[in-house]
Amino acid sequence: MNEVFRALSDPTRREILRLLRARDMTAGELAERFPLAKSTLSGHFSVLRHAGLIVQxxxxxSIVYSLNLSAVEETIAGVLSLLKTGRDGKEGS
Amino acid sequence: MNEVFRALSDPTRREILRLLRARDMTAGELAERFPLAKSTLSGHFSVLRHAGLIVQxxxxxSIVYSLNLSAVEETIAGVLSLLKTGRDGKEGS
DNA sequence: TCTGTATTTCGTCAAATGCAGAAATAAACA
DNA sequence: TGTTTATTTCTGCATTTGACGAAATACAGA
Known part of the structure; x- marks a missing residue:
């Protein structure tokens, strides 16, 4: 959970998720969309992958990246309930 | 939105939100719950306040802090829809 | 106004983060 | 095996972050 929030805290990484929401893309296709070095983007992919937000x-x-949508939904829904109910956030839906 | 994610990316700040979920607390009461200097906690309060997640x-x-629950829900729900639908995340519920 | 309590702001430091370019790795194919 | 294409890992650098203690600020009350 910690990793997910850290991953989502960077605007570039959130934009990557937004692009992948439309369709799967290769690392190179994604990298073309940003004014950053490919090595930099590769690092962002790594963070997102370790957080479970994307799969390769x-x-x-080529290496094709795709959004792990269910993981994203689960995570955010989990946080929502964590903030709404009175428990410690260890158990989810 | 950017600020909200940055605010949520720190474990201490998320724990502060969890504590405030139970009841409103003063800065001092909150600070007692952490093995950190009060000045450090004050910095965290500031980040959370600028993100709109808490109000003072x-x-x-004393200064009493309370969770801005509706802002939290709106934000997370907004992100959820941003990841699910095909738009640009400017419009929400 | 002076004092005490509660909290924030300031100055500083170590660690983490984001970035780029160069080198390394992986796969397809002549 | 050697070459080309696609991507990642490594090294170094600048900026940001989280932490602390000390000083400053805000308020209530004598």
Whole structure:
């Protein structure tokens, strides 16, 4: 959970999620959308992947990233309930 | 929105929100719950306040903090829809 | 106004973060 | 195996962050 929030705290990473919401994209396609070095984007992918927010899959020479939508929803819903109910946030829906 | 995510990315700040979920507390009461200097906690309060997640109110000699629950819910719900639908996240519920 | 209590602001420091370019790795294919 | 393409890992640097203690501010009451 900690990692998820840290991942979401960066605007570039949230924009990556937004792009992946529309369709799966390769690392290179994503990198083209930002005025940043590919190595920098690769680092952002890594953070998002460790947080479970995206998944990667190798397809021929490229690596395709896709949004792990259910993980995103679960996480945010979990936080919502954590802030609404009276428990300690260990158990979810 | 950016500020909200940055505010939520720190574990101490999320714990502050959890404590305030139970009841309003003064800055001193909150500070007692953490092994940190009061000045450090004051900084966290400031971040949470600027993000709109908590509100403060002076009561006699103390400053009472309370959770801005509706803001929290709105924010997280907004993010949820931003990740689910195909728009740009400017319009919400 | 002076004192005591509660909280924030300031100055400083160590650690973490985001970035770039260079080198390394992985896969497809001649 | 050697080459090309796609991506990641490594190294170094500048900025930001979270932490502390000391000083400053705000308010209530003698």
């Amino acid at each position: 899959e190798r397809r021929r020479t | 109110e002076r009561r006699r000699t």
